Amino acid sequence: xxxxxxxxxxxxxxxxxxxxxxxxxxxxxxxxxxxxxxxxxxxxxxxxxxxxxxxxxxxxxxxxxxxxxxxxxxxxxxxxxxxxxxxxxxxxxxxxxxxxxxxxxxxxxxxxxxxxxxxxxxxxxxxxxxxxxxxxxxxxxxxxxxxxxxxxxxxxxxxxxx
Numbered sequence: 001x002x003x004x005x006x007x008x009x010x011x012x013x014x015x016x017x018x019x020x021x022x023x024x025x026x027x028x029x030x031x032x033x034x035x036x037x038x039x040x041x042x043x044x045x046x047x048x049x050x051x052x053x054x055x056x057x058x059x060x061x062x063x064x065x066x067x068x069x070x071x072x073x074x075x076x077x078x079x080x081x082x083x084x085x086x087x088x089x090x091x092x093x094x095x096x097x098x099x100x101x102x103x104x105x106x107x108x109x110x111x112x113x114x115x116x117x118x119x120x121x122x123x124x125x126x127x128x129x130x131x132x133x134x135x136x137x138x139x140x141x142x143x144x145x146x147x148x149x150x151x152x153x154x155x156x157x158x159x160x161x162x
Contacts, residue, residue, distance in 0.1 A: 016130045017043035018050065018095075020149035022066075022123045024107070027157040030114045034156060036066065038125065039102040040149065042095035047133035049092040051144070053084060054126060056103035057093055061110045067122045068111045075119070079110030085141075087129070092137040116160045123151035 021039040028034050038056045042048045054063035061079035068075040093101060107113055107121070129144035131137055 016046075016048050016132045016145075016147060018048065018127060018130065018147050018149040019043045020123065020125055020151035022121065022125075022151045022154055024121050024154040024156045026155075027159065028113075030116060030158050030161045032108070034107040034113050034119075034158075035104050036107045036121065037102055037104045038065075038123070038151070039100055040095070041100040042097055044132065045097050047097065048095045049131045049133075049135070049137045050095060050127050050147075051087055051092050051129035051137070053087065053091065053128050056105050057101065059103065059105075061105060064110070065123065065125050066107075067124055068107065068113065069120045069122070070113070070115060070117055075111045075113065077110055078112070087138045087141075089136075089138045092129075092131075113156075113158055116158050119156050119158065120153060121155070122153040125149055125151055 019041040023037045025035045036056070040050065052058045055065055062082045064077040064079065095101065113119055125148070127147040127149065129139065130147045131139065
């Protein structure tokens with residue numbers, strides 16, 4: 001709903017504000033898990049409903065939401081990629097104002113991070129749909145409003161197995 005101000009101009013609601021933080025295990029031995037944690041925080045003043053598709057909040061790798069490089073070369077993503085219809089309400093997470101949520105997945109499940117050396121992880125997190133209250137999910141794909149929360153990258157080191 002748009003409100004008219006005294007000047008006659010329509011007040012456009014601010015886009016949903018979603019803050020992002022990415023962390024990764026700083027070092028691991030080749031063959032061990034490398035834990036990637038993504039934290040999202042509702043930085044706005046309204047309840048926010050966030051679609052989990054293609055994010056770590058699905059609790060599995062259904063799409064690459066990070067790019068991993070080793071010695072300047074991209075490491076191939078070996079996980080699933082899925083096609084979808086319209087979402088259901090249970091595929092959205094509810095974030096109260098200021099609320100944080102985090103999800104952790106093992107990078108080594110879908111990226112070959114077995115070679116010793118330094119790796120760089122660059123986030124490519126896309127929230128395919130986000131709705132601010134009073135709107136409620138779900139809504140059709142044609143109505144989705146994507147967000148690209150800014151996250152800083154991280155690095156980690158793999159040491160040889162003994």
